[in-house]
Amino acid sequence: MLTIPFIRANSEVTIQGLTKKHVANATEIVNQLLSMDDDRKALLQQAEALLEKSNAAAKEIGALMQSGQKELAEGKRSETAALKSTIKEREEAAKLAEKAMLDLLVTLPNLPHSSVPQGKTAEDNEITFTWGTIPVLDADAQPHWDLIKKYDIIDFDLGNKITGAGFPVYKGKGARLQRALINFFLDEAIQAGYYEIQPPILINEDSGFGTGQLPDKEGQMYVTKEEGLYLIPTAEVPITNLYRDVIVNEKELPIKNVGHTPCFRREAGSWGAHVRGLNRLHQFDKIEIVQIQKPENSYAALEEMSQHVQGILQKLGLHYRVLRLCGGDMGFASALTYDMEVWSGAQNRWLEVSSVSNFETFQANRLKLRTKIDGKSILCHTLNGSALALPRIVAAILENNQGPDGIKLPEVLVPYTGFTHIS
RNA sequence: AGAGGGGUGUCCGAGUGGUUUAAGGAGCACGCUUGGAAAGCGUGUGUAGGUCUCAAGCUUACCGAGGGUUCGAAUCCCUUCCCCUCUACCA
Numbered sequence: 001m002l003t004i005p006f007i008r009a010n011s012e013v014t015i016q017g018l019t020k021k022h023v024a025n026a027t028e029i030v031n032q033l034l035s036m037d038d039d040r041k042a043l044l045q046q047a048e049a050l051l052e053k054s055n056a057a058a059k060e061i062g063a064l065m066q067s068g069q070k071e072l073a074e075g076k077r078s079e080t081a082a083l084k085s086t087i088k089e090r091e092e093a094a095k096l097a098e099k100a101m102l103d104l105l106v107t108l109p110n111l112p113h114s115s116v117p118q119g120k121t122a123e124d125n126e127i128t129f130t131w132g133t134i135p136v137l138d139a140d141a142q143p144h145w146d147l148i149k150k151y152d153i154i155d156f157d158l159g160n161k162i163t164g165a166g167f168p169v170y171k172g173k174g175a176r177l178q179r180a181l182i183n184f185f186l187d188e189a190i191q192a193g194y195y196e197i198q199p200p201i202l203i204n205e206d207s208g209f210g211t212g213q214l215p216d217k218e219g220q221m222y223v224t225k226e227e228g229l230y231l232i233p234t235a236e237v238p239i240t241n242l243y244r245d246v247i248v249n250e251k252e253l254p255i256k257n258v259g260h261t262p263c264f265r266r267e268a269g270s271w272g273a274h275v276r277g278l279n280r281l282h283q284f285d286k287i288e289i290v291q292i293q294k295p296e297n298s299y300a301a302l303e304e305m306s307q308h309v310q311g312i313l314q315k316l317g318l319h320y321r322v323l324r325l326c327g328g329d330m331g332f333a334s335a336l337t338y339d340m341e342v343w344s345g346a347q348n349r350w351l352e353v354s355s356v357s358n359f360e361t362f363q364a365n366r367l368k369l370r371t372k373i374d375g376k377s378i379l380c381h382t383l384n385g386s387a388l389a390l391p392r393i394v395a396a397i398l399e400n401n402q403g404p405d406g407i408k409l410p411e412v413l414v415p416y417t418g419f420t421h422i423s
Numbered sequence: 424a425g426a427g428g429g430g431u432g433u434c435c436g437a438g439u440g441g442u443u444u445a446a447g448g449a450g451c452a453c454g455c456u457u458g459g460a461a462a463g464c465g466u467g468u469g470u471a472g473g474u475c476u477c478a479a480g481c482u483u484a485c486c487g488a489g490g491g492u493u494c495g496a497a498u499c500c501c502u503u504c505c506c507c508u509c510u511a512c513c514a
Contacts, residue, residue: 041472041473044472044473044483045473045474045483047483048472048473048474048482048483048484049482051482051483052482052483054494054495055483055495057494057495058441058493058494058495059441059442059495060494061441061494061495062441062442062494062495063441063442065441065443068440073494076494077494077495079494080495081493082495084493084494102501165438177446189463247469247470368431368470368471377470
């Protein structure tokens with residue numbers, strides 16, 4: 001969430017930023033927001049002036065009662081009783097004005113960093129780096145949805161039976177490969193200085209608000225009926241919300257956390273080849289890295305996180321590229337996002353496997369996550385990234401490494417799997 | 424899940440309707456004292472909003488959260504969350 005003082009001091013920058021993110025009528029919205037804030041302040045001042053009067057009167061009555069001057073006290077009492085309804089009315093009006101302003105404010109996305117390219121769709125993203133080469137496969141190379149059947153390692157039919165579409169069952173070497181990847185990714189993160197967290201995978205409404213899933217994006221999350229708890233779409237939500245309503249000691253920054261969780265996404269919508277097999281699931285596993293940084297260090301941290309993810313992809317030997325997302329393709333809360341895409345040999349297309357973002361103060365403002373520098377409390381910067389999401393990595397490994405003697409696993413995974421081939 | 428007891432500042436802890444402007448203690452910071460330290464003494468010590476060019480000052484709210492009663496609520500009432508003890512259940 002943007003802050004009103006920022007918008008007030010930088011209204012032109014705000015309008016430009018919102019426009020880059022394709023918010024319609026940015027100018028009108030900013031003006032409306034500022035005038036709503038003026039209303040709020042005016043009502044608040046009225047209410048507080050009356051409150052001050054009434055507080056003073058109450059104190060006087062107290063003193064009169066103590067010294068036994070009952071009649072004077074009675075007189076005062078009826079006087080200030082009359083104030084009550086006006087105070088209540090003004091307070092309510094101020095509260096309503098604040099709510100109206102906040103309701104509008106929370107709908108605004110974060111402003112993009114100056115390096116974010118103009119553009120509307122994925123076509124407009126900027127390719128900043130490419131590593132490796134397209135793997136050379138036999139003419140009869142199969143897509144992963146055929147390979148998983150051939151080797152009987154991931155079963156969608158069983159998932160359909162016990163749950164529904166998009167909930168695969170991993171079996172045998174498929175299950176062991178999952179476990180190997182999870183441990184490998186966690187170990188890599190720990191080696192890079194991250195602290196491991198195992199959070200709950202159900203979260204409450206306040207947490208959903210803190211990282212920006214709520215309001216508005218409820219539809220993308222599963223909810224429990226009785227308690228109204230949400231199944232997390234990513235470990236970013238619980239791990240970042242650990243720091244909700246916290247003033248972090250400056251000495252503790254940066255904070256670097258990593259966690260593995262299952263992730264749940266309703267993703268109601270499209271069908272077809274692009275969402276076939278492991279390409280898009282309702283439940284999948286992901287290792288997420290989260291950083292909390294001082295503002296001046298957050299962009300260096302973003303680069304570091306990007307390098308971390310790339311290092312893993314290189315160890316796995318996967319041909320990948322890095323995209324700098326354009327204004328229209330970026331997430332709601334992000335100021336700058338890099339997507340990592342790996343080449344899928346049999347589908348002949350790029351698959352997004354990681355997204356690393358700097359949210360600057362956007363989440364921190366919602367979370368009330370601050371630190372104190374020189375006695376002043378300021379909002380921290382939050383960042384996160386997938387390091388990495390499993391299903392599409394599995395898809396790429398299966399497709400790119402297939403051969404006559406089965407699927408050859410990357411060397412780096414063998415200590416984790418205990419086998420070299422899936423055959 | 425049932426019965427009972429709790430939730431107060433950085434921490435401990437007092438406080439059952441009005442000098443509580445949240446006592447007292449500890450911690451922390453600064454100063455005095457000292458050869459230096461400890462002790463001692465003194466001062467300060469939260470968050471958010473408003474007013475203000477800035478600061479100071481003034482002011483409003485905050486005693487788990489939300490609402491209510493009252494001229495006045497940490498204190499009384501209602502709802503809710505969390506913790507502890509016992510019982511039940513369970514991995």
